[in-house]
């Protein structure tokens with residue numbers, strides 16, 4: 001029986017609530033598909049600040065390093081907003097985790113079931129079949145991590161802050177390699193998004209993507225788009241994309257836009273894959289929902305657990321190679337939602353259920 005060893009970092013506010021539900025679903029799937037789950041919880045984010053004084057304690061890194069994947073909830077919230085920016089949960093936990101485990105490939109599916117088309121701010125006539133696209137975001141380079149990163153007072157008394165956008169050819173090549181795999185598994189179409197009319201890093205990006213695809217993926221239809229145009233095209237006709245690949249900051253922004261056109265953040269999962277291999281000879285990865293900690297609805301049994309549950313499915317697929325179990329979860333979520341069981345964020349004012357009941361409906365659809 002395969003053993004699935006993962007760290008559980010639930011985090012703050014709704015993080016632990018939806019994590020509980022994802023674990024219920026994983027336990028049920030493990031029973032059906034004969035998998036052994038071996039997971040260890042560790043503190044992260046505000047919860048870790050409260051207990052250990054830091055957002056990412058060494059003990060948490062150790063727990064993660066001993067596992068084959070990380071199932072992550074979400075971190076941050078008003079309770080810790082007064083801390084200096086570089087000690088806040090998002091910056092002091094999530095970014096160092098990404099860097100420590102070289103989680104360079106962030107895969108964000110932009111999926112809107114046709115039955116939920118009304119949840120999108122786009123006119124349903126523009127998305128008659130819902131939305132089904134994928135954003136591949138480079139996650140350990142660019143402006144987020146480039147040095148220097150400083151704030152200084154200048155001789156004239158003015159204050160100056162600097163962030164640095166850096167990319168190496170090798171970093172671009174490895175994210176393109178991931179995007180190629182994703183595109184081949186779908187519609188053989190890849191769009192690379194950059195700002196090559198202005199930025200040096202983007203000029204290198206475009207040249208590298210072009211050369212790499214010519215050599216390694218001549219079978220794919222490759223296109224390039226400037227990021228400002230991509231933002232517009234996503235709102236105009238999202239399904240013209242299939243897989244798009246882009247640098248860290250552009251991907252941060254475009255993936256939020258993608259999230260909103262897909263209706264609810266409560267439905268969007270993500271995978272951040274590392275460069276190394278785990279004990280299953282698959283990528284180590286961190287799996288997290290896109291929606292954040294939602295402090296306003298925390299503790300009220302209102303949060304949509306679907307994104308966390310779908311993130312667990314991605315973990316089964318990418319870090320454990322359990323495609324059948326992953327697909328089983330995805331199908332169960334879809335059937336539950338289509339059958340009309342919905343948390344408030346996707347109920348359009350109709351009848352809604354709580355976090356726990358949503359999961360019950362998904363569990364009922366599993367077999």
Ligand code: IPM
Nearest residue numbers: 090091094095251252253255
């Ligand atoms: C995301 C988030 C993070 C990011 C924040 C919380 C640091 O917005 O995962 O998209 O900017 O990468």
Ligand code: MG
Nearest residue numbers: 252253255256
């Ligand atoms: Mg973001």
